[in-house]
Amino acid sequence: MHTNKELDKWISLVSVQDIDSVVDLYEEEGLLLGTFSDEIRMGKEKIREYFKYFLAQKPKASVVDSVTHMIGDDILVANGFYDFEVLDDIQDTKIVHARFTFVFKLKADSFTILSHHSSVMP
Numbered sequence: 001m002h003t004n005k006e007l008d009k010w011i012s013l014v015s016v017q018d019i020d021s022v023v024d025l026y027e028e029e030g031l032l033l034g035t036f037s038d039e040i041r042m043g044k045e046k047i048r049e050y051f052k053y054f055l056a057q058k059p060k061a062s063v064v065d066s067v068t069h070m071i072g073d074d075i076l077v078a079n080g081f082y083d084f085e086v087l088d089d090i091q092d093t094k095i096v097h098a099r100f101t102f103v104f105k106l107k108a109d110s111f112t113i114l115s116h117h118s119s120v121m122p
Contacts, residue, residue: 004068006104006111007078011063017055023048026113027105035084035098035118057086064097074106075114081121097121 013021023044026032032041034050041047066080084096100118104111 004066004076004078006076007063007066007068007102010102010113011061011082014055014059014061017058019048019051019055022051022055026116030113031115033117033119035096035120057088060085066100076102076104076106076111078102078104082118 010022010025013025026044026047029043030047032047032050034041034054036054037050039046039050041050062083064081064083066078066082068076068078070076079099079101081097081099084098085093086096088094098118098120100116102113103115105114
């Protein structure tokens with residue numbers, strides 16, 4: 001069963017291709033291992049580069065299943081599976097099944113993404 005408002009926020013913003021708001025969810029020196037990339041991306045500038053490419057595919061994201069753990073008072077970890085409906089090279093729609101790990105850090109009264117790993121399902 002999926003219940004995680006931080007993850008839902010990311011899913012919603014990716015699905016409307018709001019690059020500025022997506023990148024703002026990440027820590028200043030956050031880490032991204034993107035679904036369709038073989039690069040470790042550190043910091044918002046590198047994360048923005050990835051999302052510029054990824055959001056051009058007009059993804060619609062949905063969580064299939066996830067598990068969330070709170071570690072201490074300020075770290076939230078979410079693991080699970082999501083699907084992306086994306087446009088391929090010839091503008092046909094395809095579904096990509098992927099798995100994820102998000103590490104969120106509480107700052108003041110909101111969470112930011114400290115680390116995010118996503119990979120296509122084997």
